[in-house]
Each structure stands twice: as structure tokens, then as C-alpha cells.
Amino acid sequence: AAGLTGPIVYAGMGRPSDFNGQKVEGSIVALDFNSGMSWITAADLGAKAIIFLENSAADRGQAERKFAMLP
Numbered sequence: 001a002a003g004l005t006g007p008i009v010y011a012g013m014g015r016p017s018d019f020n021g022q023k024v025e026g027s028i029v030a031l032d033f034n035s036g037m038s039w040i041t042a043a044d045l046g047a048k049a050i051i052f053l054e055n056s057a058a059d060r061g062q063a064e065r066k067f068a069m070l071p
Helices: 039-044 060-064
Strands: 008-010 028-032 049-053
Touching: 028 039, 039 049
Parallel strands: 008 028, 028 049
Antiparallel strands: none
8 A cells, every 4th residue: 555665766778887876776767668688687786666668669579578487
């Protein structure tokens, strides 16, 4: 009921250099939809949540890269 809160960090394509100088741990990270599997970097750095921002490169292939077969 309380929802999820935290600072929002924009990290573009999610490349390691896109996170430089940003506090990711405990944050909500916004990534461009066409960032491939780079969302895993945000998770590894301690992001609470990841939001994907739609753009013209949004397609099924990019969407499939947002799933992981992890428990």
C-alpha cells in the first residue's frame, strides 16, 4: 500500500560510464528502452527498481532482453 519511493537516476543506455558519479544504490533507475541487457548493471549496483523509457527503437527484441530466468 505504501508503494516504492526513492531518488530517480537517469542512466541513458545503462553503460557503466552512464552511472559514473551517480548514487544508484537504493535509487530508482530510468533507462532508455533500447538499452539491451544493461539493466542488469543497474541491478548489480543496487537499484531498487528500473523504469524503461519508450523511444523509437522500442521493439520486441528489446522487450525480450528485459526478462531473466532467475529466481
